[in-house]
Amino acid sequence: MLEYYGNPDKSRLPGLLERPTSGNEDVIRSVDEILSDVREHGDEALLRLAERFDGARPDSLFATPGEFAEAEALVSPSLRKAVDEACSNIRRFHEAQLPKGEVVETQEGVVCSRRIVPIGRVGLYVPSGTAPLFSTVLMLAIPASVARCRDIVLATPAKNGKVNPAILYAAKVAGVHRVLKVGGAQAIAAFAYGTESLSPRDKIFGPGNRYVSFAKLRVSSFVAIDMLAGPSEVMVVADRSSDPVFVAADLLSQAEHGNDSQVVLLIREDEAEAARIYSEVRGALSGLLEELPRADFMLRTLENSVAISYPSSEDILYAVNLYAPEHLIINTSDCDELLEGVENAGSVFLGPYSPESAGDYASGTNHTLPTSGWARSSSGVSTDSFIKKITVQKLTRKGAGLLAPTVMEMAAAESLYAHRKAMEVRTCR
C-alpha cells in the first residue's frame, strides 16, 4: 500500500498519478432502456422500477407530510443538532456567494448590466445505498434555496418503500420543496423528461453510481447537469512539521470511499527526510487501521495509492497542478504560502486542523467538487450553480447615436447589412 517514489523525474508524474478507470459498457444498454421506459410511461414506469430496484412499489411518488414527521421523530436529537449546525455554516458561506450583478455605463448613454436570476426548476439526486448521504442533501439544497430556485425537487431511492429518515430531515431543514421517492437512472429520467406529476427540470445535480452518472451524461445533450462526477480523490501535502497520525487519518478517510477512489501523498522534503516521514505515516496507518472497521476494504483502496517526494515547493506545486485534485490538504508549516501557487484544485484544506471531513460535512464549503482533473477548468457546486446572469443593455437616443458609427462600421465589415441597418434607422428618428 502507498508505494513510495522519491524525487521522480517529472516526466514520470503523469503515469504515477494516473487515475483508475473502469469500463462503462455494461451499463449503457440498461440505462438507455430505463430512460425510454420513463420517457414513454411516466409515473407508471417510476412506480414499476421502484418496485423492481428498491423492493417495494411506494404508496405515493412524493414524500407526504406524515412521512416527514415520522422521519423527524426517528432521527436522534444529537444528529438533528449536528445537521442543524452544519446547515447554518453551509448557509452562511453560500449566502456570501450570492452575486449582486453589475451596472456599468460603458460609454455615454450605453448602460450594460447583469441581472441575477435563479434557475427555476432544479432536480437534486442523492444516493442512498450502503450509506444514506444526507450530507449531500445539505450541499445541494442549501445553495438552491439560497439562490431562491422556485421549484426544488430532491430524488432519492425509497428502500422497501421508505426514504431514509436523515435524508428526509435534511431535506426539510435545507429547503427542499418536494422529495421524489425514486432512485437510480429512473430518477434522472424523471428529471430530464418530466412525468405526469413532475415538470422537466432545468438543471440536474448530484452524485450517484455508474448508472446515475451515465444517465446524466446521456441527458446532458438537452438538459444542464452540474458535472460528470468520477471517483473521489485526495492529495495530501506534508512536510516534517506534519503530524503523521493526522496525515494517515486523512488518507484513510479517502480510502473508505471505495476502491476506485485515489489517495496521493506528497512529501516536500529531501529523500532521506521524506523516507523517514513516509515510514512514520505507514506506521500511523497500521495503528489506525487496527482501530477502524472495514480495514481490509481500506487496505485494498490504498493499493492504488502512491507517495511522492520532492524537496522543492515548486515541484510539489507542479504535481498538484498537474493532477488537479478534487480535495487538496496542505498540512505544512507554510500552507498559506503554498496556497498561492495552487491553480488546479476543487477544495483546499489548510494547516494541521483542517481535515477533509470538516469540509465534507460542516465547515461551510460545498463537498460537490470536480473530480478526474476537471478542477483544471471547473469549480465545485456553489450558489453560482443555481443562478443565471442575464445581460441587459439599454441605450438612450443619444447613446445610440454615439455608438452607431462603431456598430455600423463593424457590421459592414462582417457583411451583415441588416445589422448595420438596425443601428442606422435608430440614428435618423
Add this chain to the structure above:
Amino acid sequence: MLEYYGNPDKSRLPGLLERPTSGNEDVIRSVDEILSDVREHGDEALLRLAERFDGARPDSLFATPGEFAEAEALVSPSLRKAVDEACSNIRRFHEAQLPKGEVVETQEGVVCSRRIVPIGRVGLYVPSGTAPLFSTVLMLAIPASVARCRDIVLATPAKNGKVNPAILYAAKVAGVHRVLKVGGAQAIAAFAYGTESLSPRDKIFGPGNRYVSFAKLRVSSFVAIDMLAGPSEVMVVADRSSDPVFVAADLLSQAEHGNDSQVVLLIREDEAEAARIYSEVRGALSGLLEELPRADFMLRTLENSVAISYPSSEDILYAVNLYAPEHLIINTSDCDELLEGVENAGSVFLGPYSPESAGDYASGTNHTLPTSGWARSSSGVSTDSFIKKITVQKLTRKGAGLLAPTVMEMAAAESLYAHRKAMEVRTCR
C-alpha cells in the same frame, strides 16, 4: 413570412415556438476521422488538413509577427477605430464582472473562502467562412485577457494560407497570445488533444459550423467547452409604442444569420390593435428588404418565423420564459417593468434605441449566448467563464475542537468511520 397568431391558446405555444432542427448524422463520421487523424499525427495532420480544406498548406502553424504587422496595415483606419472602441466598451463591462471571492468565518475558528483563479490554457475558435467574425474574437479574447488566463490561443482558418486581417488585428488588441492558423474540427482536435506545438487546452470556446459544434460535443467528455451553440434566435416584444421600422430592422438582422435561425415577434395588444401593428411591421419589412442586399435569403429565413399577440404582459412573459430566447428585444413603453418578469433569456435589449446589433458588436455585453432554450439554465460567456473558484477552509485548533462534535456525529451516521477519526485525532493533540 412571419405568420401571425392572435391570442393563441397557451397549449399551442410549444408547437408555434418549436425551433427548426437539422440532422447531424452526415457529419459524425467525418468529424471522428478528423479527430483521430489529429490525435495520431499532430501538427502534420493540421498542415495536411489545412491544405485540403482551406486551399493551402500554411508556411507556419502560428501567425508570425510579420503577418500581424501586414494585417494591421490592411485594415482600414476607420475599422481599426471601431474595433478599438468596441474593445474598450467590452473590456470595461467584463472587468466589472471579475469577482473578488469571499472570506467568511462560518463559526469561531472556521474560516471559509473562495480563491479566484484563471483557467490556465484556453482555446478560442473563430470561424471565417462567408464573413470573418472578428467581433467574436473580441467577445472571447477580452474576457480571457481580463481573467488573466496564462495561455490564450485563438484558432481560425487561413483561407489560401492567409488569416483574415481584421481577425488578426482584433486578436492583437484583445490580448490573444498566439493565433493557430487552423479551422474546423481539426482546430477543436488540436485544442483537445494537443500536438507537438500546442499543449492541450483546459477549456475550448467559440461558435462554428456543424462540424465544429459536433467536434466540441465529442471532446466535451474530457475537456470543458463553453456551450453547445445552436442556430441564432431573437424574440422581439412590441406594442403600439414601437416604431415598426425599428421592429422590422431587428427581425431582419436576425434573419440574415441564415435559414436555420429563428425570429419571433410578440405583440402585447388586443387582437385588433395587434393585427394593425403586425401589418405595419410587414410593410416596414417589405420597405427595408428593398434597400438591403440578400433579400431572397432573408425572406426564406422569415418563412420559419411567427408573430404572436397577447393582450396581457403576463401571457407575453409566459411565452418569453417558455421559449428562453438567446436575444430578447423589449421595445415597449414599459420595458423596465417587463424586464422584472424575464426569467429565461441570454441577453436583453431594452427600449427603442437598443437594437441587437448594438450588443452583437460594441455595447459591452458578450454576444456568445445560450441558444436552443439553454437560457433556462445557463448564462452567456462572461469573465466567469474563464475563471475557477477554489474553495479553501482553514480551522484553528480551537475551531476544530468546536466543529468536531458536529462532524463526528454526521460521519458516524453515514457509516464513514475514518472520516470521524480524521476529525477526532485533531481534538486530542
